[in-house]
Amino acid sequence: MTAADAPTAAHAAGSQEPRVVVVTGATGETGRATCAALLARGEHVVAVGRDAASLGSLRAGLAEGVGSDVLDRLDTRVCDLLDGEAVQTLARGVVSDRGHVDALFHLVGGWRGGKHFTDSTDDDWRWLSGNLVDTLRHTTLALHDHLLASGRGRVAIVSAAAAQAPTAGNAAYASAKAAAETWLAALADSFGSDEAPPGSAAVVGVVRWIGTGRTATSPSRIAEWLTELLDGDAAALNGGRVEL
Numbered sequence: 001m002t003a004a005d006a007p008t009a010a011h012a013a014g015s016q017e018p019r020v021v022v023v024t025g026a027t028g029e030t031g032r033a034t035c036a037a038l039l040a041r042g043e044h045v046v047a048v049g050r051d052a053a054s055l056g057s058l059r060a061g062l063a064e065g066v067g068s069d070v071l072d073r074l075d076t077r078v079c080d081l082l083d084g085e086a087v088q089t090l091a092r093g094v095v096s097d098r099g100h101v102d103a104l105f106h107l108v109g110g111w112r113g114g115k116h117f118t119d120s121t122d123d124d125w126r127w128l129s130g131n132l133v134d135t136l137r138h139t140t141l142a143l144h145d146h147l148l149a150s151g152r153g154r155v156a157i158v159s160a161a162a163a164q165a166p167t168a169g170n171a172a173y174a175s176a177k178a179a180a181e182t183w184l185a186a187l188a189d190s191f192g193s194d195e196a197p198p199g200s201a202a203v204v205g206v207v208r209w210i211g212t213g214r215t216a217t218s219p220s221r222i223a224e225w226l227t228e229l230l231d232g233d234a235a236a237l238n239g240g241r242v243e244l
Contacts, residue, residue, distance in 0.1 A: 025107035027054040033219035081135035091142035117168040153200035188239035201238035
């Protein structure tokens with residue numbers, strides 16, 4: 001299917017109607033903050049998680065924090081993002097129900113590692129490459145054409161400084177993060193090709209640990225950055241790597 005054939009093709013670029021934003025990893029701390037920020041600014045959120053109980057908790061928390069009046073703009077959907085066919089089904093369902101998809105904020109994360117290089121195990125690698133890379137592959141492949149047809153598509157992930165400054169103990173984690181960044185760079189190249197309609201962008205946000213206490217960028221700051229991407233200039237954003 002080409003972008004021109006996608007069900008979202010009639011969705012005009014520059015439209016002022018609320019965006020449909022898919023947030024994967026929505027039940028994590030950053031995912032919750034991002035869903036709240038998007039709802040507060042009037043967007044429609046499709047929150048994706050692994051189990052119904054966690055999504056129910058997300059909905060209840062958002063009703064308390066943002067207000068129950070915005071919950072009509074919140075969809076919660078259970079999906080195993082490691083299952084490529086399940087993700088394709090998810091994408092078809094969202095487009096069928098909402099008519100278009102304008103953004104994917106992929107916030108699936110996790111860490112495994114140790115003190116020494118040889119602490120890395122096959123299980124660590126399978127878990128990290130699955131959660132940090134395969135889930136991204138599946139979601140971007142399923143939504144690529146719909147995001148292009150939107151005319152204002154945005155995709156962003158949150159990476160880590162370790163991707164470019166690995167240490168002995170985080171070899172598997174850093175390698176998986178670097179692979180995710182590379183995959184997103186390839187997506188940005190697709191968005192920027194001569195054949196693609198203008199208006200879409202793929203961006204990597206890099207969370208840097210600050211100081212010896214390893215204080216991370218706050219979920220609220222990441223959420224703020226993600227929502228700002230929706231209004232940013234696509235040509236300037238596409239392929240960018242931003243330190244938060």
